Structure formats: structure tokens, C-alpha cells
Amino acid sequence: MRGDEYQELVDEIGALLGTPATLEDRDFRLIAFGAHEGAAPEAAVDPVRAHSILRRRSEPAVREWFEGFGIATAAGPVRVPAQPAAGVLTGRICLPARAGGVVRGYVWVLDNDPPAPRLAASMAVAGRIGALLAGEARAGARLGELLAAALAPGAPGASEELAAALGPAAGEPLALLAVTPWDAERPPPALPPGALALCAPRPLGAWAVPPAGGGRLAALARAAAARAVAGGLRGPGAVAGVAAARRGVAGLPAAWREAVAAARAARAERRFGGVAEWAALGPYRLLTALPGGAAPDPAVRALLRPENAPLARTAETFLDHAGHPGRAAEALGIHRQTLYYRLNRIARLTGLDLDRGPDRLLLHMSLKAARLDDGPA
Secondary structure (H helix, E strand, O other): OOHHHHHHHHHHHHHHHOOOEEEEEOOOEEEEEOOOOOOOHHHHOOHHHHHHHHHOEOOHHHHHHHHOOOOOOOOOOEEEOOEHHHOEOOOEEEEEEEEOOEEEEEEEEEOOOOOHHHHHHHHHHHHHHHHHHHHHHHHHHHHHHHHHHHHOOOOOOHHHHHHHHHHHHHHOEEEEEEEEEEOOOOOOOOOOOOEEEEEOOOOOOOOOOOOOOOEEEEEEEEHHHHHHHHHHHOOOOOEEEEOOOEEOOOOHHHHHHHHHHHHHHHHHOHHHOOEEEHHHOOOHHHHOOOOOOOOOOHHHHOOOOHHHHHHHHHHHHHHHOOOOHHHHHHHHOOOHHHHHHHHHHHHHHHOOOOOOHHHHHHHHHHHHHHHOOOOOO
16 A cells, blocks of 8 residues: 555645545545644544544444445535534544545545635545555455465466565565455455455365355455454454465465464454464364364263353363363352362263363363354354
């Protein structure tokens, strides 16, 4: 993304109108923002603008509020009144950044009732921004096509063509991400900072378990920015997996398997916080290689029934704490005698002896595997 060019254009609009300007893409992700020394702090940074700058994107409710004024189809400036209840303390003017008859982004300025000629000049600058965004969208679409081809096994020359299109970035440490769920019919969003290409690839091979509720989005990013890119792409209820970093674009199908495996682990385990990295998966590196949807081992089938969920959680917590009764009881918030009672019930229900290493391993891995496709988002 041409950050310096966008910043110069945003500053040009701010100088024309004498008020701070902010540029967001059409998905309301922040691209550039300017400061105006003459503006009162409370006017320049109301809660909505502060959140947009700090989080690099606007909240869905804020987006819905602004889109209600027709900014997505407007050909000229749109005035949006103040709405203190929504955190919009000062009225705004939206300058749609259009190109080819399509809104590519939005320039936001505080409404200080600027003269019409200056507003018209600012719209012309917004048009230059729209042209830049459109050019990046075309280049991004081509890179997405090349990434999708390179992810498919047995696509001769696809990686080389992608590397040539990426230019010098192809020689940097890169990481592949999988974001799920993702509507395969939905076009990929604008590239967030640090991302190089996006696509929604088809499932590849038997290992590609279809995720509940949608497909997956693939993102190729600079390794140092991978987690930030994941945060920028994840929507409500979505998770992301990050493959091990590699230099260049060779071996992308293998990296995609790692990214999908990490995303499945992120859905299964809350401790990953919605973004899991292949290097930090631990036992899930093995478990995600198992066929998805396989029937559980007969010994644990009864334990996995919904009515036995408290017992399953007890067993998993006990084994997560290396069979230490005190730590397990504390983690579960129960008395140690209650823990012993539940462990006896688990042993009777499964027929497994929790004093035997192989039985513990079978139980532990079965419980973890069961969470892979049914775990919390």
C-alpha cells in the first residue's frame, strides 16, 4: 500500500479545509489520518475518531450509522450530523473517493462549514485517492489469482509467477494465514497493512476439513506483520491460523495446511485468543493431521455425550495439569474430594485406568481431538 502517497493527499485535503482528515477504505479500515494543530482536541478526536485511529478500523455499529446516509453510492460530499449517543460529538463531511463509478474509500473531515470552492477542490483530491485505491485493487486482484493458483498442488510455474508479481517482497520472510469462516462468494477485502495478497482458495485434499459456517480466506503477509494482518481480517466469530514463516513463496500448499490446522486449533482452544500460530500449537500439530469428523474412540464415546460435558471438562483439566489433583481442583473451582468423585465416575464410564500412562494419553488426545471441529469460536 502506498502509505506516503495517501498521507500526502490526506494532508492536502486537511490543508484545503482547515480541519483534520481521515482516510478509510470501503471496509472502514484506516489508511491514513492527519492532525490539525488549530483544532480543539475535543473536536479533533471524538470517541469514534480516536477508536478508528487506535484500532485501525471502525466498529460495525459506527459503519452502519454512517452508511445509513448513503455514502456508499454518493458522488459528492455527504454531511453526517453529530450523534453524541454513538460517540460522534462533531458533525462530519464524507468525501467519497471514487474511481470508475465505484466508491473505493472515504475521506472524513470535521464539518467546519467550508466554502464550496474548497470543498470542490477537496473532492478532486479524493478522486485522486480513489484512482490510487482502484489501481491497488486491480493489482491485488491479480495477486490473489496468482496466490490461489500457487496454493493448488501440481500447478507448474504458479509460484514463480507469483514471486515475479510480488517483486522484492517475494524474497522476504513471509507467512500464510487462514481466516475462517469466510463466505467464498464474498470478494476479498482491501489489503490491510502488511498483507501482500488475498484469495478464497478451494479446499485442497482430504485434510481440508470444511469449517462450520463457511469457507476460508487465505492471506499472504510479511511474517513480522502476520498477527496484525490476522486481527485486521477477522470479523465477529472468526478465527485465524498462521503458518510457519518461510522466505519466499515456495511450498505454499504445505504452508496452507499449517495455516488451516492452526485455524482449527484456534477455534478449539480459547487460550489462543482467536489467532493461533503453527509453531505454538503443541499437540494440535499432530491432532490436526487426523481426518476431520472421525468417530471418537469407543472408550470415550460415552464421555463425549452432551450430558457428560462436566465430566469431560474435568478429565481434560485434570490431564492438562499433569494429573495434579490440587491444581486441577483449583482450576475447576471445586473441592478436591469432588474431583476424586468425578475421576472415579470417568474411570467407570470409560473403562480407562487414569493411573496408566497409555490410558491417560488416549483419553487426553481423544478429548482434544473432539474439540477441533466443535470447539468455541
